[in-house]
Amino acid sequence: QKEVEQNSGPLSVPEGAIASLNCTYSDRGSQSFFWYRQYSGKSPELIMFIYSNGDKEDGRFTAQLNKASQYVSLLIRDSQPSDSATYLCAVNMEYGNKLVFGAGTILRVKS
């Protein structure tokens, strides 16, 4: 089992819809969780982090964390073609205090 798992996609959504990206992780002791966006040929950029169970909203983005289910998600409301990118989930593992990245989910927003 991978430490951080994401569906590779592509996830295709129409413009204006809600895109839902999911991530599961193996280390129950993990305390901090991150979402990065990576455009083709570019480096990853941090878009959100979440530390506590529940929802965290930032503009059109909402991160959701459920530690009991070891599950973190990212919702993108009113999706735009410019949101088309690969979204990387990253989890700070308790053991080794290291950040582990998932393989990423490709999102395509169609206009």
Added chain:
Amino acid sequence: EADIYQTPRYLVIGTGKKITLECSQTMGHDKMYWYQQDPGMELHLIHYSYGVNSTEKGDLSSESTVSRIRTEHFPLTLESARPSHTSQYLCASSPGASRNTIYFGEGSWLTVV
């Protein structure tokens, strides 16, 4: 916004040449990292450092080496480049606090011909 700089951004080099990819950060971060990523593929951690004179190998075996003589500087060296080293190399840093937010540089694209 992170202040982490990589040079060169793009490099085409012949087989057998020695190359050094430079990475500098101005944030005073303790932790620095090198990731390797082929187009459309996963990030792979190849080296990391927790501070001056500390270097560790990452999850993916790499023929490259790193050094950390100064906090702000974390260069990566390939003694003899091969076509299999063609890839994007991403440098990153983090404050080293428990929550470990990582910030990436813009990357160095290496092509070995």
